[in-house]
Amino acid sequence: MRDVAARAGVSLKTVSRVINREPGVSTALIQRVDAAAAELDFRPNLGARSLRRSDGRTATIGLVLQDLANPYSASLHRAIEDIARARGVAVLSGSVDETAARERELVTAFSARRVDGLVIMPTGTDQSYLLLERRAGVAMVFVDRPPVGIEADVVLADNRSGARGGVAHLIAHGHRDIAFLGDLSSIATEEERHRGYCDAMAEAGLPVRADLVAKDLDTMDGAQTATHRMLELDHPPTAIFGGQNLITIGALRALRAARLQQQVALVGFDDFQLADLMQPAITVVAQDLQQIGHLAAETLFTRVDGDESPYTTAVTPTRLTPRGSGEIRAPDR
Amino acid sequence: MRDVAARAGVSLKTVSRVINREPGVSTALIQRVDAAAAELDFRPNLGARSLRRSDGRTATIGLVLQDLANPYSASLHRAIEDIARARGVAVLSGSVDETAARERELVTAFSARRVDGLVIMPTGTDQSYLLLERRAGVAMVFVDRPPVGIEADVVLADNRSGARGGVAHLIAHGHRDIAFLGDLSSIATEEERHRGYCDAMAEAGLPVRADLVAKDLDTMDGAQTATHRMLELDHPPTAIFGGQNLITIGALRALRAARLQQQVALVGFDDFQLADLMQPAITVVAQDLQQIGHLAAETLFTRVDGDESPYTTAVTPTRLTPRGSGEIRAPDR
DNA sequence: TTGAAAGCGCTAACAA
DNA sequence: TTGTTAGCGCTTTCAA
Numbered sequence: 084m085r086d087v088a089a090r091a092g093v094s095l096k097t098v099s100r101v102i103n104r105e106p107g108v109s110t111a112l113i114q115r116v117d118a119a120a121a122e123l124d125f126r127p128n129l130g131a132r133s134l135r136r137s138d139g140r141t142a143t144i145g146l147v148l149q150d151l152a153n154p155y156s157a158s159l160h161r162a163i164e165d166i167a168r169a170r171g172v173a174v175l176s177g178s179v180d181e182t183a184a185r186e187r188e189l190v191t192a193f194s195a196r197r198v199d200g201l202v203i204m205p206t207g208t209d210q211s212y213l214l215l216e217r218r219a220g221v222a223m224v225f226v227d228r229p230p231v232g233i234e235a236d237v238v239l240a241d242n243r244s245g246a247r248g249g250v251a252h253l254i255a256h257g258h259r260d261i262a263f264l265g266d267l268s269s270i271a272t273e274e275e276r277h278r279g280y281c282d283a284m285a286e287a288g289l290p291v292r293a294d295l296v297a298k299d300l301d302t303m304d305g306a307q308t309a310t311h312r313m314l315e316l317d318h319p320p321t322a323i324f325g326g327q328n329l330i331t332i333g334a335l336r337a338l339r340a341a342r343l344q345q346q347v348a349l350v351g352f353d354d355f356q357l358a359d360l361m362q363p364a365i366t367v368v369a370q371d372l373q374q375i376g377h378l379a380a381e382t383l384f385t386r387v388d389g390d391e392s393p394y395t396t397a398v399t400p401t402r403l404t405p406r407g408s409g410e411i412r413a414p415d416r
Numbered sequence: 417m418r419d420v421a422a423r424a425g426v427s428l429k430t431v432s433r434v435i436n437r438e439p440g441v442s443t444a445l446i447q448r449v450d451a452a453a454a455e456l457d458f459r460p461n462l463g464a465r466s467l468r469r470s471d472g473r474t475a476t477i478g479l480v481l482q483d484l485a486n487p488y489s490a491s492l493h494r495a496i497e498d499i500a501r502a503r504g505v506a507v508l509s510g511s512v513d514e515t516a517a518r519e520r521e522l523v524t525a526f527s528a529r530r531v532d533g534l535v536i537m538p539t540g541t542d543q544s545y546l547l548l549e550r551r552a553g554v555a556m557v558f559v560d561r562p563p564v565g566i567e568a569d570v571v572l573a574d575n576r577s578g579a580r581g582g583v584a585h586l587i588a589h590g591h592r593d594i595a596f597l598g599d600l601s602s603i604a605t606e607e608e609r610h611r612g613y614c615d616a617m618a619e620a621g622l623p624v625r626a627d628l629v630a631k632d633l634d635t636m637d638g639a640q641t642a643t644h645r646m647l648e649l650d651h652p653p654t655a656i657f658g659g660q661n662l663i664t665i666g667a668l669r670a671l672r673a674a675r676l677q678q679q680v681a682l683v684g685f686d687d688f689q690l691a692d693l694m695q696p697a698i699t700v701v702a703q704d705l706q707q708i709g710h711l712a713a714e715t716l717f718t719r720v721d722g723d724e725s726p727y728t729t730a731v732t733p734t735r736l737t738p739r740g741s742g743e744i745r746a747p748d749r
Numbered sequence: 750t751t752g753a754a755a756g757c758g759c760t761a762a763c764a765a
Numbered sequence: 766t767t768g769t770t771a772g773c774g775c776t777t778t779c780a781a
Binding site for chain 2: 757758759760761
């Protein structure tokens with residue numbers, strides 16, 4: 084910038100004013116400075132700017148997601164990027180892999196780079212360590228799961244009623260023996276979905292059979308094994324509710340292996356690519372990830388801009404998408 | 417940091433030394449400083465550090481990808497993140513959506529934040545604008561496609577021979593009328609894959625029928641329509657080679673609609689989730705995205721560390737994964 | 750409308 | 766082993 088000032092024959096401050104398009108600079112000087120900047124290939128240094136600026140903004144936010152490679156995180160990432168881009172804000176991101184330590188590591192790394200805000204898909208059982216960041220002026224919004232130990236804005240899908248709707252759909256097709264396959268029960272969304280399952284069963288006056296509830300399935304293989312085992316019971320389930328993407332696919336694999344995919348109904352939470360090209364196509368309860376991402380980003384930027392109103396929890400609706408697998412009727416008894 | 421120095425009763429420089437774990441500080445002082453830092457919730461400011469440091473490093477790199485939400489970009493992203501994480505480097509990223517202007521926008525945004533390096537999946541037909549960044553000391557590696565107008569390290573899949581292998585596989589199963597469906601021909605990888613298709617046909621002494629080559633298909637729907645049209649020819653193809661993920665899926669949809677998925681063979685470039693659960697399961701030529709990502713990141717960091725050896729182009733092998741759709745034999749004639 | 754001086758948080762260079 | 770001083774590139778404050 085000094086070089087630009089020298090070349091344009093003006094002071095440092097004038098260059099700064101022109102670069103930032105501040106009003107009150109004569110047209111002649113603006114042109115001279117712009118020309119000099121272009122000739123010298125001037126590249127502003129945002130780090131230096133935010134160091135000096137009174138608000139300290141870096142025009143950068145941090146995303147703490149579960150796994151950048153999984154479609155759920157990736158879709159959220161993209162939705163948030165779109166909102167950030169419109170504001171000239173860059174996005175740092177990282178994968179947590181359900182590891183509390185990694186969550187803190189990422190927050191520390193982003194915090195050291197003075198992000199203006201954080202969007203966090205929390206993993207650990209305690210997010211109170213973030214009080215520190217908040218005190219330092221970092222805005223934050225939680226997505227997918229609520230935080231523990233800190234009050235903040237949250238954007239969630241309606242997990243409980245979504246699951247209830249999916250299970251009710253199965254009940255409406257004559258099923259009574261409906262299995263529930265759940266992810267790690269430490270994950271709040273999973274608990275909510277399990278509650279939704281219980282709600283639907285209770286509403287229909289159906290008992291929840293303990294042998295048809297498998298929780299803490301942390302891999303696709305685990306879900307496949309659990310399903311396989313259930314199918315070999317004396318009274319196997321006539322329908323299965325998959326608590327999550329990979330779990331649903333695991334269940335599907337087990338059904339395929341047993342050649343029961345046309346007999347046993349299947350509804351899964353979360354949509355996935357090619358679900359509609361399966362045979363039968365898979366009925367799912369889908370979240371609107373774009374809506375969740377947009378909402379989270381917009382909420383974050385409102386806070387970055389200084390909004391101090393009470394924290395909100397936004398619950399976005401889910402949508403049941405019947406495609407075939409969830410409409411298989413229960414066999415007559 | 418000043419506050420920490422005051423509280424520990426030492427100079428600024430001593431705090432700096434302790435924070436950076438520089439040798440030559442007495443144990444007693446290290447402890448005093450660490451304690452003071454903890455009590456004051458000291459959070460180092462990497463921006464200020466890189467401003468002052470002689471090497472100017474920010475421990476941040478930028479990723480310019482096609483679309484963070486698509487599995488190809490997302491897998492690369494994740495692979496690069498893993499290498500960066502091991503070095504304490506944070507990752508900025510953004511989506512280009514095949515838009516040259518957006519590519520430059522992202523580079524400008526990352527450059528203003530003084531990233532140490534860039535991994536770029538290039539879109540535009542000219543990357544010479546990056547010479548400027550290189551002169552400013554930014555390391556860079558191109559992935560998936562080679563750059564134009566600048567020499568640099570590149571990591572690519574072996575598109576040509578991968579496609580040739582896939583088409584040869586179809587020929588080995590008796591096919592002669594093999595269709596090729598390609599993405600935008602402005603994309604270098606697409607051209608290579610088309611060449612691979614021609615190679616395989618030529619090697620087998622088979623003519624390339626112009627009515628069985630569709631290029632510039634930019635959506636899944638486009639591929640589906642093109643496939644549909646080919647299937648209605650007097651001499652329809654008995655096998656199809658899909659030049660890319662979404663194109664293969666589009667072709668599959670058209671085959672499904674015509675109930676020909678068990679008659680017409682299909683091999684696609686790029687693997688995709690659930691390809692193995694299709695009926696028939698889809699045979700693909702798969703890239704090793706993790707290898708590509710790791711290689712790109714490692715090459716980048718070597719450059720960041722000052723390596724000045726000649727630029728390299730790494731070509732990673734592809735792998736033909738037979739699953740069923742590619743092994744459908746040609747009907748007798 | 751323009752500029753000079755100070756200083757953001759940190760580290761390099763040098764001195765004690 | 767520890768401290769002092771200067772300054773990275775920029776914006777703020779205040780003065781002209």
